[in-house]
Amino acid sequence: MTHLLLFLSCALFLAPLLFLALGALESPAEQASPNLLPERPVWGNFVRAFTDADFSERLPTSLLLAGVYAALTTASSACAGYGLARFRAPGSRLVLVLLALTMMIPGVITLLPTYLLFAKLGLVGTYWPWVLWGLGGNSYIVLLFRQFFVSIPREQEESALLDGCGHLRVFWRVVLPQSRPALAASAVLTFAWAWGDWTAPLLLLDADTTTLAVALTTAYAHEPGHTADNLLAAGSLLYTLPVLALFLVAQRYLTAGAYAVRTG
Amino acid sequence: MGLYGGYVPGFSRRAFLGLGAAAVGGGALGGCSGRRERALTVMTWEGEFDEAARAAAERALGLRVTRIDPDLTRLTAMITAGSPPDVVRAAGALDTPFLVARKLALDLDPYLAASSALSADDLEPIGDVWRFDGVKQGAGPRYGLTKDYSQDAMFWCDAEVFAAADVPLPDAAKPLGHEEWLDLARRLTVRRGGRTRIHGLDVSGQGMFVQLMGATAAEGGSVFSADLARVDFSAPEATAVLGWHLAYMDARVGFSPADPNPDGWPFPAFQARRMAMATAGYWFGALLDDDPALARAAHLMPAPLFGGPRVSPCYSGIGMWIPRACPDPDAAWAFFEWYFGGEPARERAVSGFGLPALKSLRSSLPQGEEFQRRAVAVQEAELPYLTVLSFTPYARSAELEDIVTRVLRKAHAEGLSAGKTADALNTDMNAVLARGRDLVG
Amino acid sequence: MNRLFYLFTLPWVAGFAGFTAFPLGYAFWLSLTNTDALAPESRFVGAANYAEVLDDGLAGEALVRTLVFTAVTVPASVAGGLLFAVLLQLPVRGRSLYRAVLFLPAVVPPVAGALTFGALFDRDTGAVNVLLERFGVAGPGWTDGPRLPFVIGVLVLWGLGNLMMVSLAALADVPRDLFDAARVDGAGPLRTFTSVTLPLVSPVLLFQVVTGVIAGLQTYLPALVLGSAGAGGSLAALPEGGYFFMAHVYTRYAVAGRFGYASALLWALFVVTLLCAALMLRTTRRHVFTLTSPGGARP
Structure with missing residues (x-):
């Protein structure tokens, strides 16, 4: 019963991807035609998609930016989440409110001033903005961590403190190891965001320093706005592979969760 | 309490910048960008300036030289930050008055006069879309150069689709009348169930506003008032044109605001042999190279006639302009000489992707194949009818397109008359134009 | 203790100041002007932009459409994510494969996902209508009119992998012994779910719903991509069904270049979002297990 449900769901979830894959194998003339199966699959589309979007240059850039952003955001957000979950200070309530409010702000509003900010700092065209964004953390992830830390019992931390460990050490040695599901979720989410985001690179980077996400949206155009959909489909499939790989690695930690550590 | 505050003198773009600077800690950081070697920044698409060209x-x-993708937010931010790109892509026919009214574009006349690589005499008449004297486009100083262009009201026919419907192909030497055109479209359209198998005609591919603007000129009128500050779709010429387009939508012969083209432009459907006639100017030319069967069947036709003079405008005139704030206009002009007068210009002409903007390159259009010779002959005969239409400086073309699409969709859904549709267009667009005039007038 | 709180939250607070507070202040300043950010002069117009927001019929329609869309899709995707997470907690054979497949759409680039659905649901050439026709049904136009929200809704549900992942992580956090205790008490799977699992993951669910609503109110990308092809790939002229509030903002901003007015619209959306969030937190206060003050215990 469970099997059947999962199997059908998976089939349904895979169908659009299958359609995307079939689209990736179409010849140009078939793109706007109603046939489902390409008459003769054009495997070369994947090669063209790879070269046209300059994967060999753009892929390392995307990996670097998404990796740096994911690592830094996860770290600084976990810190902030821990601070919010465990300590009270004047202003802690305000920080919590601001966190929630920050999530309600549509990103579009910040584009122009953000550019002006980085232009003033001389960081347009560099990768430093991703470092700074990462260090600043992300409100969603901070709240995610806070919720996880709140639900973890405090006994171990308290006994470690009694043993003479400092708070930073407790955080590092006792709390984080129990938080693998949250860490894994955060890593995958933040990596996928930076990986998929194209407004920021479009705003701040040049064609020869930009990310794969931007290259995908512009590289397959015959004419601007008139994209070769078969190549875009092929490129998109290639583009999803690194995030999928990360998920496959992370999913072990998602489920082999805190209780395993606690009872182990 | 008054909602509108008073005018604040000196409240300028620079003031915004100043605000930004103050918030980040004064002008102390201002010199940071000078650390790196200055590069010439070109804002254009990869398809028009790829890595090899760079x-x-x-x-x-x-x-x-670095390239960045065209993006309005990025451009605005760069201009606001005081460091615009050195060279920016734009559509001369639609953007020149807008740029000039905002004092953004550099007057290129002195550079052109002093240039040995480019001369004003060698520019095709299409170059005039980049001229604007404040009330008329095509006159006054020149603010940009055209890369390549097309007389966009011309259309392509698929002879095989015509043959399958047993409809004779129109005569390429004689423009069709608009009623006859719509009639043909009806006869060529094939529908089954909810799906359209063959579209008879598409006129929506380049945007409905320019389509209406061009057709109104062909009817002998103009959608804009003489000072470009208002639209008047209630004038008899414009209303007649609106009536034709509402009939086109009702006939469901092709894509329109009520039935948008998922591909964005007609070529994919034309290439899939699902479209009998596609309004697209010369642009299909270079794309036909890869598809011999399609090339044999593709026939370029002159722009159709409406009730007035024979005119055949250009709806975009893609090219580039140089911002006035560009720190090194000489370098930007050197790029212009290379891009518009050098090897890239010749390569574009030879590829047949659009018409060259230089007279000296006209003969370079590809004519090796039968379909190419056929298209060039029709194009040559059409050139004398090229007309530069004046666009308004008080609105972005995209905003007018937004309104026209919304209003036409509603008019189609509710069965509004051409007169009522005209009223709705006038109300919405004149509000936008009044706002623009308030800002830069 | 004070010092520790500031130490741990300092990076976020600094980021907030630089990347949120400053841009917001700037946008607020813009919203009091008539600037298009390109014209050399612009004017201080006071609250005129805000007055226009209240009078903007398109904005009102778009807001209602967005609220309805959010009210339908967010609970559906959170429930879907939880359902899959619960099923995949069970010792099913091949569950890591299932997990990967269900998560996969969440990493498909948004633009590619939207284009795929656009192609699937295309009236003339899409697989959906081609299949419908095989069964003798005349397929309607899916993406060009009032049915567009349906397509976007399916697209949003398709990408529920992220929610599933967060729910998985939350379930992993439920102490094992509680399940064992429930089983000892003779509770069936459904009973265990409602009396053990659900209360324990309720903080995370509430979190998902609140953040989901916040994100849902800002939905625009699929609508833009699915709906905008018709106008030559430009942003102009989205089909009515896809004209969400953010699409309105986006077109005011990127099509009309009305930076001042668009900023005012965004502030209006912010207020609406705030009201929605406050409403949700207030009404659920009693039912959610711990959405809580520091330390995990409610005061």
Whole structure:
């Protein structure tokens, strides 16, 4: 019963991807035609998609930016989440409110001033903005961590403190190891965001320093706005592979969760 | 309490910048961008200036050249930050008055006069879309150059689709009347169930506003008032044109605001042999190279006639302009000489992707194949009818397109008359134009 | 203790100041002007932009459409994510494969996902209508009119992998012994779910719903991509069904270039979002297990 449900769901979830894959194998003339199966699959589309979007240059850039952003955001957000979950200070309530409010702000509003900010700092065209964004953390992830830390019992931390460990050490040695599901979720989410985001690179980077996400949206155009959909489909499939790989690695930690550590 | 505050003198773009600077800690950080070697920044699409072209530009100019994708937010932010790109892509026919009214574009006349690589005499008449004297486009100083262009009201026919419907192909030497055109479209359209198998005609591919603007000129009128500050779709010419387009939508012969083209432009459907007639100017030319069967069947036709003079405008005139705030206009002009007068210009002409903007390159259009000779002959005969239409400086073309699409969709859904549709267009667009005039008038 | 709180939250607070507070202040300043950010002069117009927001019929329609869309899709995707997470907690054979497949759409680039659905649901050439026709049904136009929200809704549900992942992580956090205790008490799977699992993951669910609503109110990308092809790939002229509030903002901003007015619209959306969030937190206060003050215990 469970099997059947999962199997059908998976089939349904895979169908659009299958359609995307079939689209990736179409010849140009078939793109706007109603046939489902390409008459003769054009495997070369994947090669063209790879070269046209300059994967060999753009892929390392995307990996670097998404990796740096994911690592830094996860770290600084976990810190902030821990601070919010465990300590009270004047202003802690305000920080919590601001966190929630920050999530309600549509990103579009910040584009122009953000550019002006980085232009003033001389960081347009560099990768430093991703470092700074990462260090600043992300409100969603901070709240995610806070919720996880709140639900973890405090006994171990308290006994470690009694043993003479400092708070930073407790955080590092006792709390984080129990938080693998949250860490894994955060890593995958933040990596996928930076990986998929194209407004920021479009705003701040040049064609020869930009990310794969931007290259995908512009590289397959015959004419601007008139994209070769078969190549875009092929490129998109290639583009999803690194995030999928990360998920496959992370999913072990998602489920082999805190209780395993606690009872182990 | 008054909602509208008073005018604040000196409240300028620079003031915004100043605010930004103050918030980040004063002008102390201002010099940071000078650390790196200055590069010439070109804002255009990769398809028009790819990696190989960029490298070639660096060799030809002896400068570092970078490309960034066109993006309105990025452009606005760069201009606001006081560091605009050196060269920016735009559509001369639609953007020149807007740029001039905002004092953004550099007057290129002195550079052109002093240039040995480019001369004003060698520019095709299409170059005039980049001229604007404040009330008339095509006159006054020149603010940009055209890369390549097309007389966009011309359309392509698929002879095989015509044959399958047993409809004779129109005569390429004689423009069709608009009623006859719509009639043909009806006969060529094939529908089954909810799906359209063959579209008879598409007129929506380049945007409905320019389509209406061009057709109104062909009817002998103009959608804009003489000072370009208002639209008047209630004038008899414009209303007649609106009536035709509402009939086109009702006939469901092709894509329209009520039935948008998922591909964005007609070529994919034309290539899939699902479209009998596609309004697209010369643009299909180079794309036909890869598809011999399609090339044999594709026939370029002159722009159809409406009730007035024979005119055949250009709806975009893609090219580039140089911002007035560009720190090194000489370098930007050197890029212009190379891109518009050098090797890239010749390569574009030879590829047949659009018509060259230089007279000296006209003969370079590809004519090796039968379909190419056929298209060039029709195009040659059409050239004398090229007309530069004036666009308003008080609105972005995209905003007018937004309104026209919304209003036409509603008019179609509710069965509004052409007169009522005209009223709705006038109300919405004149509000936008009044706002623009308030800002830069 | 004070010092520790500031130490741990300092990076976020600094980021907030630089990347949120400053841009917001700037946008607020813009919203009091008539600037298009390109014209050399612009004017201080006081609250005129805000007055226009209240009078903007398109904005009102778009807001209602967005609220309805959010009210339908967010609970559906959170429930879907939880359902899959619960099923995949069970010792099913091949569950890591299932997990990967269900998560996969969440990493498909948004633009590619939207284009795929656009192609699937295309009236003339899409697989959906081609299949419908095989069964003798005349397929309607899916993406060009009032049915567009349905397509976007399916697209949003398709990408529920992220929610599933967060729910998985939350379930992993439920102490094992509680399940064992429930089983000892003779509770069936459904009973265990409602009396053990659900209360324990309720903080995370509430979190998902609140953040989901916040994100849902800002939905625009699929609508833009699915709906905008018709106008030559430009942003102009989205089909009515896809004209969400953010699409309105986006077109005011990027099509009309009305930076001042668009900023005012965004502030209006912010207020609406705030009201929605406050409403949700207030009404669920009693039912959610711990959405809580520091330390995990409610005061």
